[in-house]
Amino acid sequence: MGGDHGPSVVVPAALRHLEARPEHRLILVGQEEALRAYLPAGSLPEQLTIHHASQVVGMDELPSIALRKKKDSSMRVALNLVKEGKADACVSAGNTGALMATARFVLKMLANVDRPAIITALPCAGGSRTWMLDLGANVDCSAEHLLQFAVMGSELVTVLDGIERPTVGLLNIGQEEIKGNEQVKLADRLLRNSSLNYLGYVEGDDIYLNPDVDIVVTDGFVGNVALKTTEGVAKMIRGYMKEGFTRNLFTRVAGLCALPVLKGLSRRIDPRRYNGASLLGLRKVVVKSHGGADVLAYTHAIDIAAKAVFADVSARIEDRVAQQLQQRASA
Amino acid sequence: MGGDHGPSVVVPAALRHLEARPEHRLILVGQEEALRAYLPAGSLPEQLTIHHASQVVGMDELPSIALRKKKDSSMRVALNLVKEGKADACVSAGNTGALMATARFVLKMLANVDRPAIITALPCAGGSRTWMLDLGANVDCSAEHLLQFAVMGSELVTVLDGIERPTVGLLNIGQEEIKGNEQVKLADRLLRNSSLNYLGYVEGDDIYLNPDVDIVVTDGFVGNVALKTTEGVAKMIRGYMKEGFTRNLFTRVAGLCALPVLKGLSRRIDPRRYNGASLLGLRKVVVKSHGGADVLAYTHAIDIAAKAVFADVSARIEDRVAQQLQQRASA
Numbered sequence: 001m002g003g004d005h006g007p008s009v010v011v012p013a014a015l016r017h018l019e020a021r022p023e024h025r026l027i028l029v030g031q032e033e034a035l036r037a038y039l040p041a042g043s044l045p046e047q048l049t050i051h052h053a054s055q056v057v058g059m060d061e062l063p064s065i066a067l068r069k070k071k072d073s074s075m076r077v078a079l080n081l082v083k084e085g086k087a088d089a090c091v092s093a094g095n096t097g098a099l100m101a102t103a104r105f106v107l108k109m110l111a112n113v114d115r116p117a118i119i120t121a122l123p124c125a126g127g128s129r130t131w132m133l134d135l136g137a138n139v140d141c142s143a144e145h146l147l148q149f150a151v152m153g154s155e156l157v158t159v160l161d162g163i164e165r166p167t168v169g170l171l172n173i174g175q176e177e178i179k180g181n182e183q184v185k186l187a188d189r190l191l192r193n194s195s196l197n198y199l200g201y202v203e204g205d206d207i208y209l210n211p212d213v214d215i216v217v218t219d220g221f222v223g224n225v226a227l228k229t230t231e232g233v234a235k236m237i238r239g240y241m242k243e244g245f246t247r248n249l250f251t252r253v254a255g256l257c258a259l260p261v262l263k264g265l266s267r268r269i270d271p272r273r274y275n276g277a278s279l280l281g282l283r284k285v286v287v288k289s290h291g292g293a294d295v296l297a298y299t300h301a302i303d304i305a306a307k308a309v310f311a312d313v314s315a316r317i318e319d320r321v322a323q324q325l326q327q328r329a330s331a
Numbered sequence: 332m333g334g335d336h337g338p339s340v341v342v343p344a345a346l347r348h349l350e351a352r353p354e355h356r357l358i359l360v361g362q363e364e365a366l367r368a369y370l371p372a373g374s375l376p377e378q379l380t381i382h383h384a385s386q387v388v389g390m391d392e393l394p395s396i397a398l399r400k401k402k403d404s405s406m407r408v409a410l411n412l413v414k415e416g417k418a419d420a421c422v423s424a425g426n427t428g429a430l431m432a433t434a435r436f437v438l439k440m441l442a443n444v445d446r447p448a449i450i451t452a453l454p455c456a457g458g459s460r461t462w463m464l465d466l467g468a469n470v471d472c473s474a475e476h477l478l479q480f481a482v483m484g485s486e487l488v489t490v491l492d493g494i495e496r497p498t499v500g501l502l503n504i505g506q507e508e509i510k511g512n513e514q515v516k517l518a519d520r521l522l523r524n525s526s527l528n529y530l531g532y533v534e535g536d537d538i539y540l541n542p543d544v545d546i547v548v549t550d551g552f553v554g555n556v557a558l559k560t561t562e563g564v565a566k567m568i569r570g571y572m573k574e575g576f577t578r579n580l581f582t583r584v585a586g587l588c589a590l591p592v593l594k595g596l597s598r599r600i601d602p603r604r605y606n607g608a609s610l611l612g613l614r615k616v617v618v619k620s621h622g623g624a625d626v627l628a629y630t631h632a633i634d635i636a637a638k639a640v641f642a643d644v645s646a647r648i649e650d651r652v653a654q655q656l657q658q659r660a661s662a
Contacts (some may be wrong), residue, residue, distance in 0.1 A: 180552065206565065225557055229539070230535075230560060236600070237568060253464045
């Protein structure tokens with residue numbers, strides 16, 4: 001029910017996912033009538049079921065209120081289904097804070113993981129992609145948390161991108177003497193002593209320009225600002241380009257000529273192809289779609305959830321975190 | 332002598348500045364022979380003098396080493412000239428950390444300012460521009476520091492953009508319950524009680540999309556990451572566009588048709604037009620040019636320094652900080 005478009009996006013995305021993967025099963029959770037309005041008339045595809053939930057968590061609702069007062073919200077009920085083993089993963093385009101708080105409360109954290117983190121893939125030069133976490137689940141992070149993020153992120157990227165030992169960079173500033181704050185310096189030491197494929201410090205531009213970095217680790221405040229800044233820059237450039245190409249007849253013709261190339265560019269950095277941020281550190285798979293996602297984007301988020309489930313990513317993360325702790329204890 | 336291109340950029344930029352503003356006086360500080368190599372043969376323009384300095388601070392040199400061992404570097408000597416009143420401002424494309432440390436040591440801080448900050452203008456949607464500080468002078472900032480940054484930034488923007496009461500936004504994440512860390516929440520309270528034109532929290536995308544925000548305030552770690560991230564996104568997009576338009580004969584023709592529009596776009600967001608970051612909080616004007624600046628970009632940095640000098644920006648900042656303290660004491 002969440003996101004800017006609610007069932008008008010989620011229902012068609014579910015149908016589209018099942019067309020491609022008819023062996024999957026999806027449960028639509030929400031107000032039955034609202035959901036049915038977007039389903040084809042007649043009988044449902046057998047892989048699709050509806051699970052009614054009477055409430056909806058508002059996009060601006062406080063997480064604490066959602067947690068206490070919305071016990072029959074689509075979000076809460078979907079997470080309950082996952083907890084009860086009736087579903088393997090939850091995908092939502094709803095309120096991020098509420099989803100994180102409710103998922104943590106309902107599904108619980110993995111053993112030895114202190115904090116959940118949000119991770120997504122981003123486009124990078126050279127046709128590669130870069131993953132970044134945390135994107136806003138945690139505002140203040142200790143070095144230990146940053147290390148855990150790196151461990152969890154590495155496991156997810158191995159699963160989703162098939163990279164055996166993905167490289168990890170720690171986001172920092174400048175090349176000067178006093179590099180970063182205390183947590184970053186300490187996290188650097190922890191990462192150097194870990195079994196991860198750690199590259200060292202990276203800077204903001206490396207996210208988009210350095211194809212050697214698979215995962216960029218940072219705290220949720222910085223990661224969120226970097227992500228939103230990216231959105232802002234890209235939208236500003238697109239806006240100015242649109243304005244330029246629609247200025248007069250001549251520029252419109254130029255725009256038509258350039259259209260195939262511009263479309264190729266958009267495809268390449270299309271945020272829809274990167275939609276689906278994973279909430280790591282929970283016992284089960286939870287994927288957050290961008291609130292403004294369209295059908296294509298939302299389908300992508302469902303795909304990510306399915307891939308994570310089949311690879312048993314939560315169990316893998318738990319094992320890896322335990323290994324990491326053992327390695328340190330014996331070091 | 333600093334920057335990626337040294338005198339080959341600085342000297343022509345100085346000459347170009349003097350062409351436009353023949354009433355100004357410039358002193359080129361550095362290795363005389365290296366500087367002369369880029370000057371036209373024969374006599375110097377009378378507004379231009381050379382001041383020899385034997386050493387150069389390396390771009391990767393530690394600020395502490397530059398400070399202790401490079402007492403005859405172009406950077407140090409230029410700052411000494413400012414201190415002695417022989418120059419009104421220093422412009423450098425050199426090592427940022429060394430420039431900041433040396434400027435602080437030589438020129439000293441303004442009364443009641445605890446920390447210097449680096450500020451620059453950035454392009455924004457709707458043809459406006461947004462200023463952001465701090466960009467990396469401080470990794471950990473208290474709420475009090477953030478307030479001082481806002482006061483200093485407001486004064487500079489009033490002077491450089493002629494905006495009577497520029498609006499200030501405090502960079503934060505998400506719209507959820509737990510907005511930001513403790514410093515940000517406390518800074519929000521300080522800003523609300525100040526005489527500044529404070530708008531409240533802004534997010535990363537507001538930097539480039541919200542024309543209502545004149546100044547975005549944040550700590551140096553976050554500001555630096557946001558700035559570098561911007562650089563990365565813009566370069567990635569430019570790279571993919573170039574690749575797209577040069578793929579084959581057809582796309583090359585399309586590129587030619589689109590060229591005027593693409594050039595218009597580049598002009599609009601051209602980083603050269605935004606070159607010149609001011610080091611605020613010092614008793615005198617110091618402007619840092621991007622290390623990779625070309626002649627046009629470096630000229631822009633000189634222009635900013637001149638404008639700041641004529642407006643007596645340091646004295647204005649000192650007054651404003653004092654007013655702010657008084658206002659709080661009487662509140």
